[in-house]
Amino acid sequence: MRKLMKLVVPMVLIVSLLLAGCSNDSNTNTNEESNADGNNDLKFGMVTDLGSVNDKSFNQSAWEGLQQLQEDKGYEVRYLEPKSDGEVVPNLLEFVNAGYDLTWGTAATLQDAITEIASSHLDTKLGIVDAVVDMPNVASVTFKEEEGSFLVGVIAGLTTESNKVGFVGGMEIPVIKRFESGFKAGVEAVNPDAEIIINYTGDFSRVDMGKSAASTIYDAGADIIFHASGLTGNGIFNEAQERFESGDRVWVIGVDMDQSLTFGDDVTLTSMIKKVDEAVYQVSEQLEQGEFPGGEETSLGLKEDGVDIAPTSDKNVSPEVLDVVEEYRQKIIDGEIEVPTN
């Protein structure tokens, strides 16, 4: 027993010293600090899907929207990342019980959990991205991915030299189907002869599967791949970069954010960006003004500036092609073209 104590006591001492040493300097919480500067004390929470806020995709985008809100108005913002399906509800409730004014679920996979909490906590306000929850206290934000995908389809159809383009999707779910059908429609509109190779990897987080899917499609003769596959898409960029370095002229069209910022301009033709940050920011702002769109579906397309091609597209896309894109953009906004969703 004495031996045990001799071992444990110093350990406890070390720990308590460490703890004491740090508790002074790192105690300040940035969120609370900025909150004190602001004159308003609204609190916004957000729960990601099983990904992370650094996913270079929609979770990150949503979090950037909230951070912008904090910067502009000094509100308190915070996020939680559930590690398993079982943690989604407790994470959401964490915000709800802490009296947050609005809690976001940033992916379609949170739909059931949001519905459940919305019906048991009628006095709390929730928001969901990419899905629709028909409850008076939930604001639903969806995007017309097909419209943005149509535009990158136009770019692909006009840029391809082999007359073959590819599409890689994560999972065959309605939201990804919208990307696919919009892309197909865009390519067909400007280049009816082009062949489109479709591949679903069945997974949003398998870089290796993205790489092999890309390899298959490029080997089949395609020179442009549009992906809507989250992290899996990193493998596509990787494959394209390797081919580019060995002299093959291949392109990738990125998704959700401007992926040329991550993967460089060698192979990134353009990106279909989804402004989740903008949407989250806007709805949160509406709450501030007492106009929370509860029970409504806010659907953001080209007209509402919710989807677009990346602002850096002019680096690799020729001006003539961009002119055509602008024509089609106008047609879609005017309702002349109805882009199919599946």
Add this chain to the structure above:
Amino acid sequence: MKIRKIFQYDSLLVPIIAIALGLIIGALFMLLGGYNPTVAYVSMIEKVIGSSYDVGELLRTIAPLILSGLAVAIAFKVGLFNIGVDGQIIMGSLGALIVGTQLSLPSIIHGIVAVLFGALLGGLWGAIAGYLKGSKGINEVITTIMLNYIALYSSHMMIRAFMPQEGTQRSELIKESASIKINFLSDMMGGARIHWGFLIVILVLVFYHYYLNKTKWGYEIRVTGLNIQATKYAGINSSKIMVRTMFISGLFGGLIGTFNVLGVFNYMAISASTSGIGFDGIAVALLGGNTAIGILLAGILFGILTYGAQGMSFGAGVPNEIGDVVISAIIFFVSAPGIIKHLLYRFRNKQKRTENTDETTKSKKGA
């Protein structure tokens, strides 16, 4: 007698020191990241015991960890490394889902039938690997990993073909009568998802201890695990024992799956990957030293670390990954007991420098 004493002393001391070291390393990482470890650990504890809802949800987190630990441990005991608990969980979920959605039974037996069928499917899934190992000598590590994928993708196929919910990535909901949720307890605990599975976990723990240590079958398992040649020489049919043990291991795994479907989610998701609870189970079994009581405690600890991690995240802004760092560090020190034993040995040696060398050689052996 002396050896035995030292062994027990160490087998208790090593996990405790490992846990302490794990927490310290977690604290160091928090300091590196500019977070306050005191606040973090306090908010972790607050999260875990903060409200009746949290206690209920903690139990929900712990139950699968314990079962998964037992599933891995019983396979360990027969000398097999069951990496396939994840797959067995999926088969259990699938079985429960099939009974829960396709059959119409009175609510008293619907849940029971669903649990039993799910557990049975999980058991059979485990038995496949046991059979392949026992009769054909195929390495169970490989077969169980492969069976995980087969289970995952066939569950996708089954859900899509027979029980889909349009427009979502999950199955339809199970019938109300199949639910094993304890509604009055759940209401009492602020809606926490409490289900009858907790009772089953306790029973399984008792069963595990009794079966392994007090029965002939358990003896056969332990003998096979200790020395398979001797087992064969003694005329025990080791391949039969492997199949049986893997069946039981699979039963435990299958139960986890049934609880998820019937008690927690009421549906089964078409998820891109397996749950990973099977891998947590390896850590739980390791930390618990493959004993019933050890696994119970290890399951509780890992449950606290996992569920409390959200508290750290919310209360102190510490990323979830720090919780993983703590768990990983603990596993590291437990699975490399030599490090701690070496420390202990040096420590003891200093005190006993004058004493005989007999004991030091023994602890050296241990290290």
